[in-house]
Amino acid sequence: MDMLLFSLDRDTSTPLYEQLYEGIKDAIIQQKIAVGEKLPSKRKLSDFLNISQTTIELAYAQLLAEGYIASKPRVGYFVEDIDELPFIEKPINSTPTVQKKRTYKIDFSPGKIDEDSFPFTVWRKYAKELIDLHSKELLQIGDRQGEYELRTQIASYLYQSRGINCTAEQIVIGSGTEQLMPFILRLFDDTNIALENPGYSAIPRNHLEHVAIPVDVDADGLLVDQLEKTEANLVYITPSHQFPTGAVLSAARRAQLLKWAAQKESRYIIEDDYDSEFRYIGKPIPALHSLDQNDKVIYMSTFTKSLMPSLRVAYFVLPPTLLSRYNEVFGYYSATVPRFDQHILAHFMKDGHFSKHLNRMRKIYRKKHDKLLSIFTRHYPAIKVSGDVAGMHVLIQVPHEKQEHELQQIAIENDISILPISNYLLTPIQLKRPTFLLGFGGIPIDKIEPHLDALMAVWSIDKH
Secondary structure (H helix, E strand, C coil), rough: CCCCCCCCCCCCCHHHHHHHHHHHHHHHHCCCCEEEEEEEEHHHHHHHHHHHHHHHHHHHHHHHHHHCCEECCCCCCEEHHHHHHHCCCCCCCCCCCCCCCCCCEEECCCCCCHHHCCCCCHHHHHHHCCCCCHHHHCCCCCCCCCCCHHHHHHHHHHHHHHHHHHHHHHHHEECCCHHHHHHCCCCCCCCCCCECCCCCCCHHHHHHCCCEEEEECCEEEEEEEHHCCCCCCCEEECCCCCCCCCCCHHHHHHHHHHHHCCCCCCCEEEEEECCCCCCCCCCCCCCCCHCCCCCCEEEEECCCCCHHHHHEEEEEEHHHHHHHHHHHHCCCCCCCCCHHHHHCCCCCCCHHHHHHHHHHHHHHHHHHHHHHHHHHHHHHHCEEEECCCCCCCEECCCCCCCCCCHHHHHHCCCCEEEHHHHHHHHCCCCCCCCEEEECCCCCCHHHHHHHHHHHHHHHHCCCC
């Protein structure tokens, strides 16, 4: 070809070489310049476009680097076959689609917390004190298991509140259960893991590379008899408040489960104690770990419910028998939670604010819990409520001719979010009625009744 005709705008902030590069690239993509065709020499194109040879050299260099053209020494530049390139970019004017998380006017999701009761003033105080030159060492990488100060506070809290006797050296901090579970699984080679069915869905569906074996639950929690018939050496369980059913693992089954783990050296129990702080009926349920005499329980918990989901601080407590294995596998890892966040939380706990906050939130959530149950009892007696002894959600069974997915879609169309129990099933279970998780933690107490009335109305369930 003799010459390239491009319109270069000298009044724009875009450099001339970039304009030339884009023009030639687009011409190649649109096949206006044929494959194998030779581009003009830098000198000729410089004279023709009245720009410097350096500008043309920069444009050609970029095209060469991206594979649109090829260079033959002492001959020149030639157009490559773009079908052989790894990709062809979309037109410049195309706009990528960004999937935004939908928000709802009414949200019964079980993961919501009460936003109005968070102690912002106290939290801000510790944040301001830490973000200072005196804390400049926190800019460096910290302990791979998490900050020692925070692990010490967690160990103290677990002893006082859950009867767990452990040291800071046994604790590993990470950014959520989903991130920590793969850590635990890597400590075991090709181990089958049993999971509650229904159970915490994010683990088997998104993160497990091992074989997940579903084990059913009933009103007394995990069916240990069923577990004993499997090939599992690990079991993941939420014994104090089974998610999502709310069942509490009975004393007999706790003893049976601990006995199962003790029968083989390779067997361990992963206890997720995700919301043990909020119990409304009877005394707190002891942690399974506190009953373990054989170092067979790996204890997990999080600050998602007790403080805030966005903090992204969770932890597990390893039995001493697994510490050397952990150090061997994860010796090169760094903690995934920012050090500043860890120290803010450590100071918050050390000065007693965490305990005060929990006491205050127990009262708030208990009032919401009692209000919710009162509304169902007085106005919607046909709805069966279960899993109501603890936590920030209940299960509701709805007497309706429509299926779960149909009722959920009706709610969504009316700007209401509510999750069916089928979202948490590993294998199908035939239920007599459509069953849903109804979270109340994030709903202001004066909005609970109108929100519940709105849900029942779209499902055509009359208020008594």
